[in-house]
Amino acid sequence: MSHPIPHLINGRRTDGGTRTQPVYNPATGSVSGQVQLADALTVDAAIASAQAAFPAWRNTPPLKRARVMSQFKVLLEQHADAICALITAEHGKVLADSLGELQRGIENVEYASYVTELLKGEHSRNVGPGIDSWSEHQALGVTAGITPFNFPAMVPLWMWPMAVACGNTFVLKPSERDPSSALYIAELALQAGLPPGVLNVVNGDKEAVDVLLTDPRVKAVSFVGSTPIAEYIYATGCQHGKRVQALGGAKNHAVVMPDADIGNAVSALMGAAYGSCGERCMAIPLVVAVGDATADAVIAGLTAEIAKMKVGPGTEASCDMGPLVTQAHFEKVRGYVDQGVDEGATLVVDGRTLKVPGHEAGYFLGPCLFDQVKPGMRIYQEEIFGPVLGVVRVQTLQEAMDLIDAHEYGNGTCIFTRDGEAARFFTDHIQVGMVGVNVPLPVPVAYHSFGGWKRSLFGDLHAYGPDAVRFYTKRKTITQRWPSAGVREGAVFSFPSSR
Ligand code: NAD
Numbered sequence: 001m002s003h004p005i006p007h008l009i010n011g012r013r014t015d016g017g018t019r020t021q022p023v024y025n026p027a028t029g030s031v032s033g034q035v036q037l038a039d040a041l042t043v044d045a046a047i048a049s050a051q052a053a054f055p056a057w058r059n060t061p062p063l064k065r066a067r068v069m070s071q072f073k074v075l076l077e078q079h080a081d082a083i084c085a086l087i088t089a090e091h092g093k094v095l096a097d098s099l100g101e102l103q104r105g106i107e108n109v110e111y112a113s114y115v116t117e118l119l120k121g122e123h124s125r126n127v128g129p130g131i132d133s134w135s136e137h138q139a140l141g142v143t144a145g146i147t148p149f150n151f152p153a154m155v156p157l158w159m160w161p162m163a164v165a166c167g168n169t170f171v172l173k174p175s176e177r178d179p180s181s182a183l184y185i186a187e188l189a190l191q192a193g194l195p196p197g198v199l200n201v202v203n204g205d206k207e208a209v210d211v212l213l214t215d216p217r218v219k220a221v222s223f224v225g226s227t228p229i230a231e232y233i234y235a236t237g238c239q240h241g242k243r244v245q246a247l248g249g250a251k252n253h254a255v256v257m258p259d260a261d262i263g264n265a266v267s268a269l270m271g272a273a274y275g276s277c278g279e280r281c282m283a284i285p286l287v288v289a290v291g292d293a294t295a296d297a298v299i300a301g302l303t304a305e306i307a308k309m310k311v312g313p314g315t316e317a318s319c320d321m322g323p324l325v326t327q328a329h330f331e332k333v334r335g336y337v338d339q340g341v342d343e344g345a346t347l348v349v350d351g352r353t354l355k356v357p358g359h360e361a362g363y364f365l366g367p368c369l370f371d372q373v374k375p376g377m378r379i380y381q382e383e384i385f386g387p388v389l390g391v392v393r394v395q396t397l398q399e400a401m402d403l404i405d406a407h408e409y410g411n412g413t414c415i416f417t418r419d420g421e422a423a424r425f426f427t428d429h430i431q432v433g434m435v436g437v438n439v440p441l442p443v444p445v446a447y448h449s450f451g452g453w454k455r456s457l458f459g460d461l462h463a464y465g466p467d468a469v470r471f472y473t474k475r476k477t478i479t480q481r482w483p484s485a486g487v488r489e490g491a492v493f494s495f496p497s498s499r
Pocket of ligand 1: 148
């Protein structure tokens with residue numbers, strides 16, 4: 001059964017736009033919904049609704065806004081099963097991973113519920129005789145978020161809870177490939193007490209995004225997605241005078257040192273490479289093994305672990321990995337595996353022949369493992385975003401670090417070692433935004449901020465955490481004096497000096 005997936009404008013499910021796009025269940029290949037693709041008029045209505053809601057919401061005491069977030073967190077926890085079912089039905093990831101994603105999203109809501117603390121400004125008494133000065137964080141107005149398919153619940157929750165907790169209103173444009181969980185979650189926010197119009201959801205594609213990027217009522221845009229689109233969003237949004245943060249793609253390297261605990265490193269790499277079918281911006285698609293003995297041991301360990309993996313529908317609790325998100329993405333990832341073979345890398349484990357009985361029309365690709373991957377190969381250089389792990393052989397830590405630093409992306413990286421000096425050198429010098437030591441996916445917790453370097457992020461401020469408060473507010477500094485009645489001073493023509 002295929003159902004329509006509309007927009008949420010001014011607190012109501014609303015139809016808009018004449019175009020639709022099918023949403024698939026990737027485990028079966030069947031169409032589950034038809035998402036409406038907003039036209040300019042529909043986005044205009046969402047922005048107008050957010051604009052109208054702004055004055056009252058901006059003046060709502062932060063404590064009341066924070067209480068909506070606390071209540072929203074309770075509702076998210078109560079409805080976790082329904083949300084995870086929606087994520088898995090449209091994205092394909094296993095249910096346990098959907099729950100992990102939702103939990104990380106909930107932590108951002110929890111952090112937004114501390115907004116009264118976070119919005120406290122700075123105050124200085126007597127900056128001059130009888131003069132006080134303070135800085136406060138003021139809301140921007142209408143803000144917007146454009147999000148990717150791979151974390152359909154979590155990435156929207158990186159953005160709008162903190163934006164609205166800071167007093168802004170918001171228009172969210174989720175991925176058109178798996179839009180249902182974001183819409184469901186937005187309705188829970190209404191139930192939690194968020195006034196209509198404070199959060200609006202428009203489904204759609206480039207047509208909708210371009211309105212958000214150019215409409216002067218939108219003051220700031222947060223984006224998470226692939227690098228070419230991030231670059232476009234950043235350039236277009238900035239050109240139209242907006243504050244923009246645009247997080248892009250990744251190609252994260254894990255360095256394994258000769259002294260590492262290989263068993264632990266292999267277990268960590270399995271989840272980091274194949275969890276969520278490799279469709280994570282913090283996934284590890286490349287291992288840089290220092291020394292041939294290290295590489296041989298890592299490959300032997302990974303090969304043995306891959307043989308134990310179960311691939312199948314995300315709704316089956318025994319499965320470790322589900323399908324890729326769409327047929328088109330499946331073909332793209334399989335094409336990279338073909339390409340790797342043509343480029344001369346050694347395909348140690350070939351997942352292309354996998355069949356999942358009863359799910360022949362699903363987009364399943366088995367885990368793939370390459371050895372002898374070399375810089376210059378497309379499978380080294382480009383983001384594959386699938387269950388394809390490549391091993392690169394180097395002889396020294398410096399060689400490994402030079403490779404990482406030369407790569408266009410700088411989202412995440414990690415090192416497996418028992419040597420504190422090597423780890424400290426690595427974390428100190430590596431040109432990457434998020435770094436793990438014996439931690440394969442160093443995703444910052446909600447009270448730190450998330451962001452890569454180089455072509456993994458365009459903009460100045462990272463996502464969520466303390467940077468989100470800075471991104472979604474503008475600083476105003478007020479200097480105030482109340483001269484005593486009757487005291488009159490003459491005009492002063494030079495800057496006052498404190499001498
Ligand atoms: P995508 O770039 O295709 O789409 C992201 C969003 O942009 C979607 O909402 C989509 O509708 C919109 N969009 C797509 N094409 C557009 C265009 N031409 N003009 C305007 N808007 C457009 O990304 P995706 O495939 O949904 O997600 C996967 C990508 O996201 C990967 O590259 C992954 O690394 C990246 N990602 C990055 C992070 C991070 O934090 N750096 C987190 C998650 C995902």
